[in-house]
Structures are given as structure tokens and as C-alpha cells.
Amino acid sequence: MRVGYGHQGIAGPSEESDLDAEQLKDGWLPLMRRWLEDAVEAGIPEPNAMTLGTVDEHGHPCTRTVLCKGLSPAGVLFFTNYESDKGRQLAAVPYASVTFTWVPIAKQITVRGPAERVSAEVTDEYWHSRPRGSRLGAWASEQSRPIRSRAELDAALLHVAERFGVDVDIPVRPNWGGILIRPEVVEFWQGRANRMHNRIRTSRHGDRWTVERLQP
Numbered sequence: 001m002r003v004g005y006g007h008q009g010i011a012g013p014s015e016e017s018d019l020d021a022e023q024l025k026d027g028w029l030p031l032m033r034r035w036l037e038d039a040v041e042a043g044i045p046e047p048n049a050m051t052l053g054t055v056d057e058h059g060h061p062c063t064r065t066v067l068c069k070g071l072s073p074a075g076v077l078f079f080t081n082y083e084s085d086k087g088r089q090l091a092a093v094p095y096a097s098v099t100f101t102w103v104p105i106a107k108q109i110t111v112r113g114p115a116e117r118v119s120a121e122v123t124d125e126y127w128h129s130r131p132r133g134s135r136l137g138a139w140a141s142e143q144s145r146p147i148r149s150r151a152e153l154d155a156a157l158l159h160v161a162e163r164f165g166v167d168v169d170i171p172v173r174p175n176w177g178g179i180l181i182r183p184e185v186v187e188f189w190q191g192r193a194n195r196m197h198n199r200i201r202t203s204r205h206g207d208r209w210t211v212e213r214l215q216p
């Protein structure tokens with residue numbers, strides 16, 4: 001299938017300068033923050049959405065979208081149910097790959113590295129920033145497990161809402177929390193004409209980082 005990209009798409013011209021290794025002189029984090037801001041400014045919906053790849057017990061890849069909820073020198077943070085498929089997979093094989101895809105600004109970032117659960121304090125702080133409804137939803141859903149009907153799911157939400165009442169703080173659901181991916185490899189991709197895209201990859205070797213350009 002051929003899709004017409006129009007003049008602004010992946011293959012379209014851009015007034016932006018070419019991505020180069022120099023832009024990574026201060027490491028992956030400042031450039032990643034800048035690109036995330038570019039995505040926000042461009043009005044991309046859910047600019048912090050990223051495709052999370054994990055492997056299952058057969059070594060098969062599994063992907064789904066999660067929201068990035070923190071970027072720091074330590075890594076990339078998201079929150080989920082630790083007993084979901086992804087949670088179990090990461091417990092067994094604690095290594096993840098995440099990709100941010102920002103088609104309207106012709107940019108993509110992939111981060112790979114070991115994944116670990118964050119402290120209860122970090123989870124607690126984020127949990128309490130979530131709307132009450134989302135906190136109740138996290139209690140109501142046995143994420144990734146089958147359920148017979150939508151009606152049963154709605155009943156589960158009503159049940160937890162009644163259980164907690166209106167004035168009570170909703171505590172962190174057990175086995176719900178943050179996962180931090182500690183970057184080992186970060187690749188920045190910038191779309192260019194004729195599929196001659198710019199790709200700059202930075203990789204960690206102990207506490208040293210190398211930067212290299214990859215062919216598109």
C-alpha cells in the first residue's frame with residue numbers, strides 16, 4: 001500500500017537543521033526533552049505516548065502503548081499494574097524498549113534498557129496526582145485478565161466506588177506502580193527527503209556514552 005504523505009509528512013521538506021551528533025553533546029536527556037516539547041508545541045495528541053515492547057515467556061515480542069510520566073537522568077518512567085501481561089513479562093525479563101512516534105514533526109525516539117520497579121514513595125506521589133476516577137478504575141480492573149462483559153466491568157467500578165465512599169482517600173492499589181527504564185541505547189530519528197533520514201544513536205558502556213550515526 002502506498003500512502004500519500006503530502007508536503008508535511010515523513011518524506012516532506014523541513015526547514016529544521018539536520019540532526020547531528022553535536023546535538024547529543026550533553027547526552028540524550030536534553031535533546032529528548034526538546035523533542036517532547038516540539039511534539040507538545042505541534043499539538044500532537046498524547047505527545048508522551050510511547051509504544052512499549054517487552055518479551056513473553058516464549059521470547060515473543062509484545063507491544064502496547066503507555067504514557068511516559070517522567071524523564072530524568074535515571075531514565076523513562078511509566079505506571080501500570082504489575083500483574084498485567086506487561087508487568088509479569090517485565091518481572092521475568094526486566095528489559096524494555098519504548099518508541100515515541102511523532103509523525104507530524106517527522107521525529108521518533110527509541111529507548112532501550114533494563115526496567116525496574118520504582119520505590120513505593122515515587123508510586124505514591126504519582127498515584128495521588130491521578131484523578132479519583134482513574135484511581136478507582138485501577139482498583140476495579142484486573143488488567144489484562146479476561147472478563148465476561150462490559151456490564152461486569154462497570155459493576156466492578158461501582159463496587160470499588162461504594163467500598164471507598166466519597167470522602168475517603170483512595171490508597172495505592174497493591175501491585176500498581178511505576179516502572180523505570182534505564183537507558184542503555186537511545187536512538188533519535190529525524191525524517192528527511194528520499195528516505196535519507198538522520199539517525200543518531202547513543203549507547204552506554206559502563207559510565208561512558210558513545211554517539212554514532214546510522215544509515216537510514
Ligand SMILES: Cc1cc2nc3c(=O)[nH]c(=O)nc-3n(C[C@H](O)[C@H](O)[C@H](O)COP(=O)(O)O)c2cc1C
Pocket residue numbers: 046049062063064065066067068078079080081084085086087143144
Ligand atoms: C494512549 C494510550 C496510553 C496508555 N497508557 C497506559 C499507561 O500508561 N499504563 C497502562 O498500564 N496502560 C496504558 N494504556 C493501555 C495499554 O496500552 C494496554 O492496553 C494495557 O496496559 C494492557 O497491556 P498488557 O496487557 O500488555 O499489560 C494506554 C493505552 C493508550 C492507547
